[in-house]
Amino acid sequence: MRVSLNEIRTMAGKAAIGAGLPFGTADEIGHAAAWLAQVGQDAVGPVLVALTAAETAPPHPLEPSEEDGKLDLVAAAQVGAGVVDLLFARPSGQSLAIDRVDVPAMLIGLIGQALARDARGGAVTVDLAGGDRLTVTADCLLPCRGLRPGPGGVTLVLTRGHASQPARFPDGVEVDPGDWRALSALAARTLVPADGTSRRRGAGAGDIDNE
Template identity: 30%
Template sequence: MTYEPNDPTHSGPVFEDGPESDHLSRNEIESLSMKAARGAGMPWGLAEEAGWATGWLHARGLDGTSALLAHLQHMDGTPWQEASPVVRHGAWGSTTGGLLCPIAVGTALSDFCGLPEGSLADGGLAIDPVARPVLLLPFLSRVAGRSNQAVTCTGAGSLVTVSAMGLVAGDFDRFCALSQSAIELTATAPPEGTSRPAGDFTCRRATLTALNGLAMRTTVPPSEKSRADAGAATTDND
C-alpha cells in the first residue's frame, strides 16, 4: 500500500530506507503499540494497556517494542480469550494449556491485587507459562504501588524485583530474553541497590515497520468513494 500526503488512513510514521533504528517519543511508541495490538485482534482495553506497558519498558531502557511484536506475531490468529488466565487463589492457569498473554495476566493482577485471588502473601502466586514475561514488569510496578511492597518475579531461574516507583533490580538480561516461562510472584521489600535504568526510546526499524503493518489493519484503505466523501457537505461561509 502506498500513502498519499495527509492520508487519513495512515496510522503512523512511514519508515523509509535508512538507519537500522529510529528514535521515537514515548507517546509515539505507546500509540503505535496500542494500534498494533488492536490490529492483531487484542480487545481495545488490553490494547491500551499494551501501549502503556511498552512505553513503560522503554522508559527504563528495555526493548518493549520488540517484545510486544514477538508476542503479537505469536498470537496472531489465536482468540485472545484463550490466552487469558483462570484466576484462582495461589495459582493462575490457562484454559487451553497454551501460553498466557502477559498483558491479560498483568491487567488481571492489577484488578485482583487487593483480593485473595491476587494475594502475593502466604507463599506468593504461581502462574502458568506466560509469553514474553518482560511485558509483565510494568504491571508488577502497578501492583507494588497498590500493595506498598515491591514484587519479585521469578521465571526460568532468573529473578527480577520491581518497586512501586518503577525501580528495578535483578537479572534483567536473562529475564528479558525469555520467550516464555512459568512465573512465581512474591511480595518483598525493595532491595538495596535498586536503580532506575536510563530510558531508551530508540527502536529497531524492522520492528517499527512490522508494528505499523499490524496497526494498519485497524484502518480502511483510501478509495474513490472515501475521497469523494471527504470534507464537509456544506460551506461555513456566512
C-alpha cells in the first residue's frame, strides 16, 4: 500500500505514544520514520520492531563505561534520541561506540532526522557489526540499500562541515500492509472510547482535526 511521508510521521508518532513513550520521544520517532522513507528505506518495519521492544523491556540508562567510554546497550526507541545528543555533543571526528543496539535502523533514522534539523551541517559514519559501513547525511543514506534489522554493535562518528543537497520529498512510499495495520493498532491506543461518557468529558474532534 502507498502512504505519504506525513502519514508515516503522524502514524509512527501516535504509535510511539500508544506504546507508552513520552510525547517528545514519540515526535522524534515520527520524524525518524519519515526520514527513513524519504531516503528509500523501510520506514514502518524498524519502528514497529523498536516499539514492540520498548513495550517488553525496561529502559536501560545511557551510561558510558568508565573503562572504554562505550555504551553497553541501546534500546533505540527509548533512548536513541539521547544517543544522538551524546554524539552531537562530541568534537567532530570523535567516535561513539555501542556494544549493542536493538534496532540499528531506528537509530539511523533518528540520526538522519537530527542532521536534517541541524543548520551546522555534518555527516555521520556508521560502522555496523559484520563490517558494513554507512554514511548518513541530512538528505541521504549511502550506500542506499536495505538496512539489516537485527541487533548488533555500532560505532558512530560525526564529521562536521558536510554540505547537504536539497532533500527530495517523494509523493508517497510503499509500505507493508501488515506492518501498517500493526502500527495503526498501536496508534489506536491513544483514542478514547466512542461513548457518551467520553463525549461529556470533551472528547471528539473540534472544528479542525487533521491529526
